Amino acid sequence: MSRAPQLSDKQVLFLYFLILIFVGTILLSLPSSYSAGSLRSLDALFTAVSAVCVTGLSTVTTGDFSLSGKIILLCLIQAGGLGFITFSTLYLFFPGSRFSFRNTAIIQEYYGSEHIQKPKNIIRSILGFTLIFELSGILIIFPGMVRQGVEHPFFSSVFHGISAFCNAGFSLYSDSLTQFQGNPQVLGGVSFMIVTGGLGYMVHWNLFKKVSHPGKVKLRYHSMIMILFTFILIILGFFVFYLLERHRLFSDMNTEDALMAALFQSITTRTAGFNTVDQSGFTAPSTLLNLVFMLIGGGSGSTAGGLKVTTTFLLFLIIIKGIDDHGEIPFLRRRISKELLNRASLYFLKAMVILILSVFLVSLFETIQLKNNIGFLEILFECISALGTVGLSMGITAELSDLSQLVLICTMFAGRIGLFAIIIPAVSPESVYNIRYPEGEVLIG
Amino acid sequence: MSRAPQLSDKQVLFLYFLILIFVGTILLSLPSSYSAGSLRSLDALFTAVSAVCVTGLSTVTTGDFSLSGKIILLCLIQAGGLGFITFSTLYLFFPGSRFSFRNTAIIQEYYGSEHIQKPKNIIRSILGFTLIFELSGILIIFPGMVRQGVEHPFFSSVFHGISAFCNAGFSLYSDSLTQFQGNPQVLGGVSFMIVTGGLGYMVHWNLFKKVSHPGKVKLRYHSMIMILFTFILIILGFFVFYLLERHRLFSDMNTEDALMAALFQSITTRTAGFNTVDQSGFTAPSTLLNLVFMLIGGGSGSTAGGLKVTTTFLLFLIIIKGIDDHGEIPFLRRRISKELLNRASLYFLKAMVILILSVFLVSLFETIQLKNNIGFLEILFECISALGTVGLSMGITAELSDLSQLVLICTMFAGRIGLFAIIIPAVSPESVYNIRYPEGEVLIG
Ligand SMILES: [K+]
Numbered sequence A, B: 001m002s003r004a005p006q007l008s009d010k011q012v013l014f015l016y017f018l019i020l021i022f023v024g025t026i027l028l029s030l031p032s033s034y035s036a037g038s039l040r041s042l043d044a045l046f047t048a049v050s051a052v053c054v055t056g057l058s059t060v061t062t063g064d065f066s067l068s069g070k071i072i073l074l075c076l077i078q079a080g081g082l083g084f085i086t087f088s089t090l091y092l093f094f095p096g097s098r099f100s101f102r103n104t105a106i107i108q109e110y111y112g113s114e115h116i117q118k119p120k121n122i123i124r125s126i127l128g129f130t131l132i133f134e135l136s137g138i139l140i141i142f143p144g145m146v147r148q149g150v151e152h153p154f155f156s157s158v159f160h161g162i163s164a165f166c167n168a169g170f171s172l173y174s175d176s177l178t179q180f181q182g183n184p185q186v187l188g189g190v191s192f193m194i195v196t197g198g199l200g201y202m203v204h205w206n207l208f209k210k211v212s213h214p215g216k217v218k219l220r221y222h223s224m225i226m227i228l229f230t231f232i233l234i235i236l237g238f239f240v241f242y243l244l245e246r247h248r249l250f251s252d253m254n255t256e257d258a259l260m261a262a263l264f265q266s267i268t269t270r271t272a273g274f275n276t277v278d279q280s281g282f283t284a285p286s287t288l289l290n291l292v293f294m295l296i297g298g299g300s301g302s303t304a305g306g307l308k309v310t311t312t313f314l315l316f317l318i319i320i321k322g323i324d325d326h327g328e329i330p331f332l333r334r335r336i337s338k339e340l341l342n343r344a345s346l347y348f349l350k351a352m353v354i355l356i357l358s359v360f361l362v363s364l365f366e367t368i369q370l371k372n373n374i375g376f377l378e379i380l381f382e383c384i385s386a387l388g389t390v391g392l393s394m395g396i397t398a399e400l401s402d403l404s405q406l407v408l409i410c411t412m413f414a415g416r417i418g419l420f421a422i423i424i425p426a427v428s429p430e431s432v433y434n435i436r437y438p439e440g441e442v443l444i445g
């Protein structure tokens, strides 16, 4: 008997997520999964896509799922998140068909020439890191949950820990993490999980090797850029949100809580999607920063969505420094190759096209359905949130018409899988490493 | 005595417009220029910048200027418009310092090898084309103005004709061209002027040569792209606006007027800025199309603003076809060079950064001033309108705080002069024309 035909990388990627969504929709549709009446098929599909794409937008209240439903949701989040980390790590490290080992230059950059790993080992290592991070996160959160006096503090810790590390943003509580406004243990633990989850596996691996082999392994260019810019973005958001909202949205809080709210908003907005304050209550400039942060997203090879920090960094370089005659940009004694710069531009352009199409269709369907109470900003916010798989909302998700919800489903999928698929064929395995500056290899997408 | 030091191209460009704005502000500030009380300095500055940058946004009613004020305004529009056509034509044709003749390849593409022109001749030819177009436009509009029974129909025809050809969008009437909704002569004449003005001088010249030397001169690649995509955009907008607004904003009109309103909106939105209907009355999807059209703008080497049709075309190519291994894109048997593609991406990125900054600052100042009746969409609309030097508004221009109006002044200037300045140094005079496909030279910026 003949073997089944080899699937291409893209086909494997799409198939994995489509099967997850299909199975998830069916499982969530079971009467035993939902404890508040019967769940519409569209809501089951929406929830499954949102979970698998680790978005966190929801047309129904997550708390209304039964325990088994919540566990299914958690499995979908974990499978979606882990799947995405794995695929992106493998594709970014082993571009070309079937994870071949042709592009050894980048692999050596991370693993050293004597440590070229097999995909199987990388997958095992990803699972290990995820388990360790999630366990430690859950341990941090648990005492805070007990202190808060929530029901089932252990399950709640597990759920929110995994949801945070996967940057999924699903919460068991209808107002997300609002009740934890004054609870630094829970917010701190969740923030820690979001940030580490959002850095991406390659950074974890690099840091782990650096710590375990002191003096022998250096911090790589990609890791350095990721850590530096993640830090800059968090601090920037923290200051802007605090300064703008101290006497507005945060006016009822004491100083400590307001500082914490500003920091948490800065961390959660880029891709996690938990919230401790009402997202429609921000001033206009903060709302704009929210939109920009949602678009930027987190790290490549992580569960975070959006353009990614490194892509934004490249776009920033293009704007500030300009492309030289070789189509490259020198930065910090590395040259950023023209392939990378072109991919970054392409990524941005495609994201913009998806966004414009998405906003157009949702606003079209909402106009047709005469739901004129939904404004343009709410729609823009919702679509950027879906595209960046963030999950924040100004509260219109459930109100939207069926067709608009279908558009959001497609936007989430496009933002997660479609945008990522851009970079699969774009990595040229034959790219030549010449002798000007060494190539400043950062991972985008 | 020693000569004054040579100014660089950029300095000449900035100086020309800054002097125009300075003189314009002073002239408009004269008590004799304004007949409705005294004009604030900020309003004079805003009007001068808006006129010189051919934007058309206004914090005061244009009709409130005295006759001499209106004539000053018209001179500013004409000087700004002509100045921009001249600078862009010269820079695009003679990149490098002081309009040198190094980049002969593009010049030959347009003029043929035996017709390399001197800048002086090009300026003379630009003046000639402008005069002919404006005169013929005024002749078309005049009978319509008489039929409409407006005061001073001749001056009104001259004012609106020049304002239309320069894509300035200033109107003597406080509701712009709303009263001409059912007047095909005026709207047709104005539309003709907008479209021809927006094609740009290089297209005019090419078409003129083609008609005057039949069989000898061919339609150039840039001209072809410009005409094709201008047509596609107009038709697209026409259909979308008509289908979406027939039973909404255009519901009170008869079919003929509704068709005309849709066509006029499609033509005016990309950069002219006249309006025949209330811009805040559109449905959400139409509003989004308005935003996109304002961002796209018109032709290079014309009075139109925005990203330009050709830049948008290149971005469209990048998205649809992708960049090949040489950093280029083959299209219609030409290859689009990597310099052009990089410039198009850079142009778009810079425009986005200016837009985000502009929206952030305006929304910040409006929040501080507690004018919360102004929404996010209105601000976004206003800033895109300023950036694309369109001049359409949802009606908030005069309501905005002084600081926000200053931001808009900077945005108009950046949208007109700043963005254009990007391409001055970026054109590499030494670019090599090799023998794959012939280079698909389009002008952007
Ligand atoms: K999320």
Ligand SMILES: [K+]
Binding pocket: B054, B055, B056, B167, B168, B169, B271, B272, B273, B389, B390, B391
């Ligand atoms: K205009």
